[in-house]
Amino acid sequence: MNRWLPFEWTMAVRFLREGRLQTIFIIGGISIGVGVIVFMSAMLAGLQANFIKRVLTSQPQIQLLTPDQVARPLRNSAGEIEDAVVQRPSQRVISIDQWPKIRAQMQAMPEIVAVSPTILGSVLAVRGDASRSVNLSGVEPDSYFKIVKVPDYIVAGEPRLTSEDIIIGVELAKDLGASVGDKLNVRAASGATRVLTVSSLVDLGNKSVNQRVCYVALRTAQSLLGMIGGITTIDITVGDIYAAEEIAQRIQAANVVEADSWIKTNAQFFTAVQAQQNTNTLIRLFVGLSVAFGIAAVLVVSVIQRSKDIGILRAMGTSRGQILRVFLVQGGLLGFVGSLFGAAMGAFALVYWHSVARQADGTELFPLILERSLFVYTALLATVTGLLAAMAPAVRAAKLDPVVAIRG
Amino acid sequence: MASEILRLENVCKAYNVGLPTETEVLHGIDLELDHGEFLALIGPSGSGKSTLLNIVGLLDQPTSGRLRIKGQDIAALGDTEITHLRGHTIGFVFQYHLLISAFTARENVMMPMLADRGFPSAEIEARADLLLAQVGLEKFAGNLANNMSGGQQQRVAVARALAMNPDLVLADEPTGNLDTKSADAVFELMRQVNRDSGTSFLLVTHNMDLARRCDRIIEVVDGRIRA
Numbered sequence: 001m002n003r004w005l006p007f008e009w010t011m012a013v014r015f016l017r018e019g020r021l022q023t024i025f026i027i028g029g030i031s032i033g034v035g036v037i038v039f040m041s042a043m044l045a046g047l048q049a050n051f052i053k054r055v056l057t058s059q060p061q062i063q064l065l066t067p068d069q070v071a072r073p074l075r076n077s078a079g080e081i082e083d084a085v086v087q088r089p090s091q092r093v094i095s096i097d098q099w100p101k102i103r104a105q106m107q108a109m110p111e112i113v114a115v116s117p118t119i120l121g122s123v124l125a126v127r128g129d130a131s132r133s134v135n136l137s138g139v140e141p142d143s144y145f146k147i148v149k150v151p152d153y154i155v156a157g158e159p160r161l162t163s164e165d166i167i168i169g170v171e172l173a174k175d176l177g178a179s180v181g182d183k184l185n186v187r188a189a190s191g192a193t194r195v196l197t198v199s200s201l202v203d204l205g206n207k208s209v210n211q212r213v214c215y216v217a218l219r220t221a222q223s224l225l226g227m228i229g230g231i232t233t234i235d236i237t238v239g240d241i242y243a244a245e246e247i248a249q250r251i252q253a254a255n256v257v258e259a260d261s262w263i264k265t266n267a268q269f270f271t272a273v274q275a276q277q278n279t280n281t282l283i284r285l286f287v288g289l290s291v292a293f294g295i296a297a298v299l300v301v302s303v304i305q306r307s308k309d310i311g312i313l314r315a316m317g318t319s320r321g322q323i324l325r326v327f328l329v330q331g332g333l334l335g336f337v338g339s340l341f342g343a344a345m346g347a348f349a350l351v352y353w354h355s356v357a358r359q360a361d362g363t364e365l366f367p368l369i370l371e372r373s374l375f376v377y378t379a380l381l382a383t384v385t386g387l388l389a390a391m392a393p394a395v396r397a398a399k400l401d402p403v404v405a406i407r408g
Numbered sequence: 409m410a411s412e413i414l415r416l417e418n419v420c421k422a423y424n425v426g427l428p429t430e431t432e433v434l435h436g437i438d439l440e441l442d443h444g445e446f447l448a449l450i451g452p453s454g455s456g457k458s459t460l461l462n463i464v465g466l467l468d469q470p471t472s473g474r475l476r477i478k479g480q481d482i483a484a485l486g487d488t489e490i491t492h493l494r495g496h497t498i499g500f501v502f503q504y505h506l507l508i509s510a511f512t513a514r515e516n517v518m519m520p521m522l523a524d525r526g527f528p529s530a531e532i533e534a535r536a537d538l539l540l541a542q543v544g545l546e547k548f549a550g551n552l553a554n555n556m557s558g559g560q561q562q563r564v565a566v567a568r569a570l571a572m573n574p575d576l577v578l579a580d581e582p583t584g585n586l587d588t589k590s591a592d593a594v595f596e597l598m599r600q601v602n603r604d605s606g607t608s609f610l611l612v613t614h615n616m617d618l619a620r621r622c623d624r625i626i627e628v629v630d631g632r633i634r635a
Contacts, residue, residue: 001515001518001522001528001533002528003527003528003529004527005527005528006526006527007522007523007526007527010522010528014510014511015510017510018509018510308506309508309509309510311506312500312502312506312507312508313508313519313523314467314491315465315467315494315500316495316500316519316520316523316568317491317492317494317495317496317520317523317524317572318491318495318523319488319491319523320487320491322523402467403462403467403468406467406502406506
């Protein structure tokens with residue numbers, strides 16, 4: 001008898017050990033349940049991280065834009081009713097008013113990680129006889145590359161963006177027959193023209209985007225688009241990506257800008273992420289419940305099987321509280337031991353699945369994310385589930401009338 | 409009376425109280441047991457002997473009447489105090505040995521002390537070994553309960569009943585399931601303990617030979633003590 005084990009633990013361990021087959025089966029059941037939770041959670045975390053990485057490293061999480069221009073009818077004296085049709089005006093490309101001040105404000109906000117002024121416009125990229133209409137982004141590479149990881153998507157060349165350079169999408173390069181080092185003629189609608197050198201080619205993972213994407217230095221774009229000193233958007237990255245919408249709303253309320261978060265502009269994607277999280281939560285809940293019912297069922301049977309032992313223990317002066325704890329400890333132990341095996345099973349299955357499940361191009365389907373916190377959390381959850389599941393049988397055991405129990 | 413260990417005054421026990429099926433099984437039992445006394449309780453099956461023993465053992469409550477153990481009125485005690493009193497004052501020996509099968513003989517004897525103190529200790533283990541030696545089973549200390557004969561198991565049960573050095577041992581037909589030789593050995597063992605340590609015994613038995621070897625015989629018939 002282990003001298004370090006209290007009475008309740010000694011009884012619980014022996015009872016579990018004596019009912020070996022029953023214990024093995026329920027631990028097997030718990031292990032499978034916990035394994036499913038670990039596998040699902042880790043795989044979904046990996047898939048989600050992958051999706052988020054793809055979506056959020058190729059676009060800002062919040063974009064500040066000039067507000068919509070609206071026409072306001074002139075009114076006569078107050079209270080006079082007018083009947084007029086107000087036509088929506090065409091939206092001119094104009095700069096964000098006092099943008100350096102707004103940028104400074106954004107940089108001062110603790111929840112914001114990076115801020116970058118950008119100018120967006122449409123231009124014509126011409127090389128020889130080929131010409132394509134493209135989206136021109138004028139950026140400050142130092143700050144912008146912290147928001148959109150352009151260097152990560154470069155497939156040829158280097159992430160250089162001087163006033164004479166241009167980074168273009170791989171599909172656009174194919175269409176224009178251009179490669180790194182070639183010159184491109186960029187023409188704006190106003191007639192302004194610049195000849196720029198292709199410094200690198202990027203692949204943002206989407207064909208139509210790759211056909212239209214062009215990055216140039218901010219000043220180059222400002223001069224091409226005829227907006228010297230102006231910008232059209234301020235791009236922002238935040239610490240908590242799920243707080244982006246709330247932060248955007250606060251920014252919009254405090255400034256004369258329109259703030260769009262990635263949650264708003266990628267509503268479908270965000271819904272998919274949320275649906276995935278909800279599904280995972282539901283799976284965890286139902287697996288947890290089935291584990292709890294399994295533990296409770298085994299312990300209820302154990303209480304019936306052990307009723308004579310309980311009666312003897314009560315006759316010997318064991319309190320109701322001690323009997324209660326004997327069965328609670330059994331529930332907790334089953335949950336804990338099951339979670340250890342389950343975590344190992346889940347991790348093994350995940351590593352195996354990660355090695356066999358590949359994308360069409362042979363790259364991994366999802367990154368392998370096995371965080372220690374997942375195992376700690378699962379072990380804790382399984383142990384607490386075991387304790388809670390043991391509550392009803394333990395109370396039943398504690399309430400057993402010793403006379404009836406001994407008589408059997 | 410200074411040496412009185414047990415006193416029952418007009419104790420009644422009824423089941424299904426308040427229902428049409430209410431049945432009274434003990435009718436006004438008066439009983440005293442002195443320290444060091446070895447009392448035999450006899451009577452036909454269904455006469456209420458076991459019910460009386462359960463009430464004396466604080467496993468059951470009388471419907472009416474007064475029960476005093478070592479001068480303490482049980483009616484005034486709560487569940488925790490009753491459990492404590494039972495653990496420290498009363499030892500039980502049941503008819504069907506009723507050892508806990510998951511434990512060895514030594515561990516079964518240690519069990520009441522373990523429940524009381526919370527953790528095993530060398531002292532508890534030494535006392536269990538001493539008691540097992542007293543009942544002649546020191547060589548079987550490490551045997552699981554199920555790997556012993558009926559007589560051996562009953563001797564372990566006697567050793568367990570003595571673990572907390574109780575003032576009173578209640579034995580419910582402890583020899584009822586044993587052959588004559590083993591029954592005699594177990595009875596003699598209890599008599600020896602009674603003589604050596606002054607522990608009182610209340611022995612329920614059908615065996616008149618054994619009953620005659622006790623200090624006093626009380627006969628229960630139809631829930632009443634026959635004078």
